[in-house]
Amino acid sequence: MVVTRFAPSPTGYLHIGGLRTALFSWLWARKNGGKFLLRIEDTDLARNSQDALKAILEAFDWVGLDYDDEVVYQSDRFDIYKKYIEQLLAEDKAYYCYMSKEELDELRASQMANGERPRYDGRYRDFRGTPPAGIEPVVRIKAPQEGKIEFYDGVKGEISIDASEVDDFIIARSDGTPTYNFVVAIDDALMGLTDVIRGDDHLYNTPKQLVVYEALGFTPPKFYHVAMIHNEQGKKLSKRDGALDVMEYKKMGFLPEALLNFLVRLGWSRGDQEIFSIEEMLEYFDPKNINKSASSYNIDKLIWLNGHYINNTTNERLANLLQEFGVHISNHDRLEMLLDATKIRSKTLKELAQQIDMIISPPTAYDEKAKKKAFKGNAKEILKGFATMLKEWNKPLHLPIDYHAVMEHFVKSNEIGFGKLGQPLRVALLGQMSGPGMDEVMAIIGVDETIDRIDRALQEIKE
RNA sequence: GGCCCCUUCAUCUAGCGGUUAGGAUUCCAGGUUUUCAUCCUGGCCACAGGAGUUCGAGUCUCCUAGGGGUCACCA
Numbered sequence A: 001m002v003v004t005r006f007a008p009s010p011t012g013y014l015h016i017g018g019l020r021t022a023l024f025s026w027l028w029a030r031k032n033g034g035k036f037l038l039r040i041e042d043t044d045l046a047r048n049s050q051d052a053l054k055a056i057l058e059a060f061d062w063v064g065l066d067y068d069d070e071v072v073y074q075s076d077r078f079d080i081y082k083k084y085i086e087q088l089l090a091e092d093k094a095y096y097c098y099m100s101k102e103e104l105d106e107l108r109a110s111q112m113a114n115g116e117r118p119r120y121d122g123r124y125r126d127f128r129g130t131p132p133a134g135i136e137p138v139v140r141i142k143a144p145q146e147g148k149i150e151f152y153d154g155v156k157g158e159i160s161i162d163a164s165e166v167d168d169f170i171i172a173r174s175d176g177t178p179t180y181n182f183v184v185a186i187d188d189a190l191m192g193l194t195d196v197i198r199g200d201d202h203l204y205n206t207p208k209q210l211v212v213y214e215a216l217g218f219t220p221p222k223f224y225h226v227a228m229i230h231n232e233q234g235k236k237l238s239k240r241d242g243a244l245d246v247m248e249y250k251k252m253g254f255l256p257e258a259l260l261n262f263l264v265r266l267g268w269s270r271g272d273q274e275i276f277s278i279e280e281m282l283e284y285f286d287p288k289n290i291n292k293s294a295s296s297y298n299i300d301k302l303i304w305l306n307g308h309y310i311n312n313t314t315n316e317r318l319a320n321l322l323q324e325f326g327v328h329i330s331n332h333d334r335l336e337m338l339l340d341a342t343k344i345r346s347k348t349l350k351e352l353a354q355q356i357d358m359i360i361s362p363p364t365a366y367d368e369k370a371k372k373k374a375f376k377g378n379a380k381e382i383l384k385g386f387a388t389m390l391k392e393w394n395k396p397l398h399l400p401i402d403y404h405a406v407m408e409h410f411v412k413s414n415e416i417g418f419g420k421l422g423q424p425l426r427v428a429l430l431g432q433m434s435g436p437g438m439d440e441v442m443a444i445i446g447v448d449e450t451i452d453r454i455d456r457a458l459q460e461i462k463e
Numbered sequence B: 001g002g003c004c005c006c007u008u009c010a011u012c013u014a015g016c017g018g019u020u021a022g023g024a025u026u027c028c029a030g031g032u033u034u035u036c037a038u039c040c041u042g043g044c045c046a047c048a049g050g051a052g053u054u055c056g057a058g059u060c061u062c063c064u065a066g067g068g069g070u071c072a073c074c075a
Helices: A016-031 A050-063 A078-090 A101-113 A180-190 A205-216 A246-252 A256-264 A278-284 A299-311 A315-325 A335-343 A349-360 A368-374 A379-392 A400-414 A418-430 A438-460
Strands: A003-006 A035-040 A094-097 A138-141 A148-153 A157-162 A170-172 A195-199 A222-226
Touching (some): A003 A016, A016 A035, A016 A195, A016 A246, A016 A278, A078 A170, A078 A205, A170 A180, A246 A256, A315 A349, A335 A349, A379 A438, A418 A438
Antiparallel strands (some): A094 A138, A138 A170
């Protein structure tokens, strides 16, 4: 059975890099009928925030990533970690280190001054004397002092790191609380993880965690280290780049499936395929096809994908989603027509909301340029004539084709081009030069509203 | 700085010793559309550089350059 996990620390919102590795992990577990677990890395009590945790869960919920079992909180498991610390101490695989923070800083400073790599010197590794008074010791694990720590990474291949790069790192702080690399290894083992898919930035934690696996006799999972996502300048994403928070995308009017499709193609691909439904992702995803190199985030493609998904979403769902953007049309009697006419022109739900508003609310102002271009010559006469024809039309006016017939009859009998009528009519009804076809707009707003808007526009036009 | 990783159009990528180096997004042009959008057609644009290996290299090796990651009693 494949067991994967997402293990955020609750110190901020869920960002798109995290969502991508979560997606990869989720896909791999679901594809294999395995488990996708959620674990909260909250061993640093001082930095945790309840709001951050809520934000992460909210984002998961929005994109539709579900997890199995109960959420595991590391802060609930200190007893477990303590037991293992004591075990390692008893087995002489770990030891107390009585160096103070000041001493440690001093050591680091002198190493740096000598151009050396800052590193614990192991001075208490085999200490048997009397511990200095007044110092609460930390616990350090005995890491191998020579040779190499090697492991196979599912993305990057064989990784070999010199043992000298890994020092006897701290597994328990002087206040007794355990540290990250220690608890991660324990939890991954205890939770039965088979595949750990995580960011590239954890690559260097892996040898440390391997030391813990080795000391405790656990079997390590397979590791996949996914390269980072950079910003449009090719640098690491930072808060300054904005729109890092997954929920920001919701606010901007993106559909979760578009975001997921965008992210799955960042660092992973299947030939030339661009569009992936969740089902297709599940069918084809395999971490072995993850790219080695970092990718840059570029919003254009996401926008394009979102447009695609908006176009292919049912009108019922769109109407529902639109409520968050202040548009309430679920009960509109021309709902289908309205959305069919607008969704093709919208890349985001926000734009869609604007498009709809432009149609269902009468124009409060007319675009200056549009006015100049359309309300000229005999435009007034044409609009007047058209309104009259609408009033006197004796066939039913329901569908766009009904209105189209009126327009056709009008231009023919007046011997003018379609544009002569279309342009002023468009500005009269919508206040601007672009938008859906006039026949559609009229069918949506109805004949009374159409005449009403024409009348109002007529007052705008000078003789 | 040490160590590790990475390097194909502006961007996401395909490629797995023999291809006119393909697709997608962006951009540009044309067509469709009374307009806009969609859609269709076409175009611009890439193997970081240098040595090898080979009949033949984007693909293998090495070097250089550039980029990234990491070096906490943070996670």
